[in-house]
Amino acid sequence: MQKFAVLFQKELVEGWKTYKIILVFAACIILGLAVPFWADATYHGDPLFNPLRSGYIFSQFIYVLMIIMAALVPFTLMSTVAKEVKDGLAATILVKPVGRGAYILSKLLAAFIIFALAITIGMAICWFYAVNTTNPLDPDPVSLQLFLQCLGFVLLYMVFAISLTILCSTIFNNRIVAGGIALALLAALFTLSYTDPIREFMPSEIVRWGMELVYPYSFPSDTATNPYWTALGVNIGAILIFISSSILIIKKKEI
Numbered sequence: 001m002q003k004f005a006v007l008f009q010k011e012l013v014e015g016w017k018t019y020k021i022i023l024v025f026a027a028c029i030i031l032g033l034a035v036p037f038w039a040d041a042t043y044h045g046d047p048l049f050n051p052l053r054s055g056y057i058f059s060q061f062i063y064v065l066m067i068i069m070a071a072l073v074p075f076t077l078m079s080t081v082a083k084e085v086k087d088g089l090a091a092t093i094l095v096k097p098v099g100r101g102a103y104i105l106s107k108l109l110a111a112f113i114i115f116a117l118a119i120t121i122g123m124a125i126c127w128f129y130a131v132n133t134t135n136p137l138d139p140d141p142v143s144l145q146l147f148l149q150c151l152g153f154v155l156l157y158m159v160f161a162i163s164l165t166i167l168c169s170t171i172f173n174n175r176i177v178a179g180g181i182a183l184a185l186l187a188a189l190f191t192l193s194y195t196d197p198i199r200e201f202m203p204s205e206i207v208r209w210g211m212e213l214v215y216p217y218s219f220p221s222d223t224a225t226n227p228y229w230t231a232l233g234v235n236i237g238a239i240l241i242f243i244s245s246s247i248l249i250i251k252k253k254e255i
Helices: 002-017 019-042 054-077 082-087 089-094 100-134 144-171 175-192 205-214 228-252
Strands: none
Touching (some): 019 054, 019 100, 054 205, 144 228, 205 228
C-alpha cells in the first residue's frame, strides 16, 4: 500500500506540472461558461408555451463535453506508459519491488482524479447558470440529485476512456500511435452509438442516459427501448478488462 501511495503521489505531481492538464481544466471551465449561452441562442421553443429549460442547457453541455473529452483523454494520456517505457523510466521504477498492478492503477487513479475535478467544476458552472437563469419559467429545473446522477454517469465513462487510453499506451511504445488508436476507438464507439441494432452495447450510452434524465426530449426521434443497463454493464466489464490487460502486458513487456 505504501508503494502504491508513492507511485500515486508521483503521478499526481507530474500530472499537475504538465500544460496538458491546464488544457483540460480550461476546456471544462470555458465549456461551462460558453455552452449555456450557445444553447440559449439556438433554442427554438416559444418562451410563452415552451420556455427555455435548464435540462436542455445541461444536456447540450454534456453532449459537447463528451466530444471534447474524447479528444482530450487520448491527447493528455497517450504518453502515460509509452513514454516511460521508451525513456527507460518504467524500467527504473519497476526494477524496485513495485508491483505492475500498482504501477498501472496509480496512473489510472491519478488521471481520473484530475479529469474528475475538471469535469465537476465545468458541470457545476453550467448547472448553476442553467438553473438560475431559467427560473421561474422552467417547469422542471435540474435538481441537485439529477446533477449528481449525470456527473456519476459522465465520470464512469471517463474511467472507460482513461483505461482504454492507458491500455493503448501500454501496448504501443510510440505515444503518437497509442493516442491515435485510442482516439480512433473512442470516435468509432461514439459513432456506433447511433446505430440501433448495436447501440445498447456502446459505452457512451450511459452518458446518453444522463442526458435523457435531465431532458427527456434530448433524442425525440429515438424509438429504441431503454438499453442503458446493458451499456452500464459493458462499461464496468470493459474497464476491468482494460485494466487487467494493461497489467498483464506490462508484466510480459521487455522494459
